[in-house]
Amino acid sequence: MIVLDHASGLTWIVAGLATAGVIVRPWRLPEAIWAVAGAVLLILLGLMPWREALGAVAKGTDVYLFLIGMMLLAELARREGLFDTLAALAVHRARGSASGLFALVYGVGTVVTIFLSNDATAVVLTPAVYAAARAAKAEPLPYLFICAFIANAASFVLPISNPANLVLFGSHMPPLLNWLSRFALPSALSIAATFVVLRLALRNALRGELPRDTAVPPMRTGGWLTLYGIGLTAVVLLAASAFDIQLGLPTFLAGTLTAAGVLAGKRETPWPVLRGVSWSVLPFVAGLFVLVEGLNRTGIIAALVSLLEDWAYRPARLAAVGGASVAIATNLMNNLPAGLIAGSVVSQASVPDAVPGALLIGVDLGPNLSITGSLATILWLLALRREGQAVGFWGFLKLGILVMPPALVLALAGLILTA
Numbered sequence: 001m002i003v004l005d006h007a008s009g010l011t012w013i014v015a016g017l018a019t020a021g022v023i024v025r026p027w028r029l030p031e032a033i034w035a036v037a038g039a040v041l042l043i044l045l046g047l048m049p050w051r052e053a054l055g056a057v058a059k060g061t062d063v064y065l066f067l068i069g070m071m072l073l074a075e076l077a078r079r080e081g082l083f084d085t086l087a088a089l090a091v092h093r094a095r096g097s098a099s100g101l102f103a104l105v106y107g108v109g110t111v112v113t114i115f116l117s118n119d120a121t122a123v124v125l126t127p128a129v130y131a132a133a134r135a136a137k138a139e140p141l142p143y144l145f146i147c148a149f150i151a152n153a154a155s156f157v158l159p160i161s162n163p164a165n166l167v168l169f170g171s172h173m174p175p176l177l178n179w180l181s182r183f184a185l186p187s188a189l190s191i192a193a194t195f196v197v198l199r200l201a202l203r204n205a206l207r208g209e210l211p212r213d214t215a216v217p218p219m220r221t222g223g224w225l226t227l228y229g230i231g232l233t234a235v236v237l238l239a240a241s242a243f244d245i246q247l248g249l250p251t252f253l254a255g256t257l258t259a260a261g262v263l264a265g266k267r268e269t270p271w272p273v274l275r276g277v278s279w280s281v282l283p284f285v286a287g288l289f290v291l292v293e294g295l296n297r298t299g300i301i302a303a304l305v306s307l308l309e310d311w312a313y314r315p316a317r318l319a320a321v322g323g324a325s326v327a328i329a330t331n332l333m334n335n336l337p338a339g340l341i342a343g344s345v346v347s348q349a350s351v352p353d354a355v356p357g358a359l360l361i362g363v364d365l366g367p368n369l370s371i372t373g374s375l376a377t378i379l380w381l382l383a384l385r386r387e388g389q390a391v392g393f394w395g396f397l398k399l400g401i402l403v404m405p406p407a408l409v410l411a412l413a414g415l416i417l418t419a
Contacts, residue, residue: 008298011047014038015291019333023372023393031378032280035287042294056293057286063163063336064282065248067119067379069255073230074123074383075276076262080222087131088216094136098206099199101136105129105143106195109150115234117247118151118162118364122379124230130387141391142205144384145198148368148396149403151376153194155364157187160241164339164363164374168346169356176242182357186414190365193407201402222262229258278382285336285375292337300341323358323412327366327404335374339363354419361411368404371396 018038022031042048077083090108094101109129113121126147133140155162159169159179166173174182199206219227233254240250263270330338342363346356367373371381371393384391 007047010045011042011294011298014041014045014047015295015333018287018291019372022334023370030280030284031372032284032287035284035291037287039287039290039294042290048290048294048297052293053290056290059293060285060289062166062246062248063285065252066117066163067123067281067285068277069233069248069251069253070117070120070123071277071281072255072259072273073120073226073233074127075273076222076226076259077124077230078127079273079276080226080262081217081220082223082226083128083131084135085217085219085223086128087133087135090128090132091136091210092216094210096209098136098138098208098210101132101138101210102143102146102199102202102206105132105146106150106198109146110154110191113151113154114157114161116230116237117160118155118374118376119379121147121151122376122383126380126383127387130384130389136210138210139205140387140389142202144380144389144391145202145399148371148377148380149194149198149400150191151380152365152368152374153190153407154187155376156183156190156360158238158241160237160247162364162376163247164335165360166247167336167339168343168360168363173244182353182415182418183360185418186357186361186411189410189414190361190407193410194368194403197403197406198399201399222266225262225265226258229254229261232258278379278386281375281379281382284378288334288337289340292340295337295341296344320358320412320416322355323362323415324408326359326362327369327408330363330366331370331373334372334378335363335367338366354415357415357419358412361408361415365404365408365411368407369397369400 015038018034018041021029021034021037025031025034039053043050043053090101090104094104109121109125112125116124126144129143129147130140133143152162156165159165159173159176173179233251236250236254237247239245240247259270259273263273326338326342342356342359346359364374367377371377371391381391
């Protein structure tokens with residue numbers, strides 16, 4: 001049960017204020033500042049021993065390595081002109097149709113999310129889509145929104161499609177064929193529903209013609225090497241998933257080796273590439289791990305385990321309620337801590353298979369409601385700011401409140417039908 005003492009109450013207040021800071025960003029301070037400030041405050045107030053805080057930070061090692069590898073690939077792709085070439089090619093293939101470009105970007109985003117993860121869609125694809133919109137002389141935001149929404153909508157097709165999947169299931173990850181049989185229908189419904197609602201919501205922004213005579217610049221050697229590196233990373237991630245290997249180190253090695261190959265060929269130092277990486281995301285994630293560990297100390301995991309087991313004889317209702325509840329929670333605390341909590345609960349509770357599946361869908365799809373719902377969306381925001389674009393909390397919410405609920409309901413229904 002949750003211990004309602006002074007320390008527990010103060011822990012929840014600190015976590016709530018840190019989360020509010022991440023969402024509101026007072027004084028336009030980066031999200032990482034608020035997550036780290038909350039973690040440090042827990043230690044200074046004596047609510048968590050510093051050794052336990054360091055242990056919580058260490059739990060995120062696999063996530064940090066994964067993100068570093070992906071961010072290296074994204075920065076290489078930007079610097080070597082890969083984005084510019086692919087963007088011009090996309091506009092050329094759209095043949096002057098804004099709707100065609102929308103469908104093309106959505107399709108590519110789906111593939112990238114499935115085989116490289118939703119974080120890769122946010123980090124790698126977003127700059128390419130911005131370049132495509134710029135090449136087409138079109139308003140970029142409608143196309144950039146695709147990257148944010150498909151990054152979450154397609155993130156449970158495969159275990160590797162979202163690092164949160166690994167966080168939630170941990171050592172209890174289902175075999176790949178079992179995963180596909182469980183999540184194929186829910187994923188298809190989620191992807192289709194998100195496409196339809198997003199396309200309808202943005203229909204006014206997608207009217208008009210795009211240029212038909214866009215020249216496609218030739219790919220430089222560094223661009224080809226980076227593209228090969230991204231392809232190799234996808235193969236490595238699939239292999240790691242098949243053999244139940246954590247994805248962080250393979251992704252880090254793939255990104256590092258690709259960067260080393262490109263830089264060695266050009267005889268350049270790594271410093272310009274390293275300076276281009278958004279390192280602030282790492283302390284942000286570390287702060288979230290510490291905040292979650294602080295909440296765990298209040299007894300929330302034991303209380304949720306007891307609640308789930310009390311409902312275990314009503315699996316369909318439990319799955320629906322659990323998935324919807326976690327979907328909402330991701331927007332209050334981010335899906336990474338929500339996934340950590342859900343994973344701890346699932347590992348300790350004896351519940352039907354539909355329940356962890358529904359919690360996973362809530363963790364992955366729920367963040368499509370708000371800009372702070374998932375790590376992928378935070379990365380997407382950072383990529384947008386780098387390109388001089390801005391999306392506020394309310395602007396995203398007005399679109400997310402249309403897109404997320406239908407996809408969530410259909411995905412949960414598909415899960416219950418196949419359970």
